[in-house]
Amino acid sequence: MDIVWMVIIGLLAGVLAKAIMPGERGEPKGCLMTTLLGIGGSLLVGLLMKVFFASDGRGGFLPTLTGATIGAILLIAIFRKFWTSERKA
16 A cells, blocks of 8 residues: 555656756656656665665655655756757757
């Protein structure tokens, strides 16, 4: 059941992150990419919380969603940096 919740939180976090940072023309989009960014953001923030704060990351729905959204925004920013530099080269 944890995997189902991770996908649901990832989807919501990805949608929120894409709403905050909508995207540019020529950038990959779609439900799958949005979900993967959200899940990746959730894993990224969970790892950082575990390493720096020795936290298990179980703070409830809203803190988890917030952390996953921040992580997804970071992943979008990193993705865009490499996507635009790769496209220009």
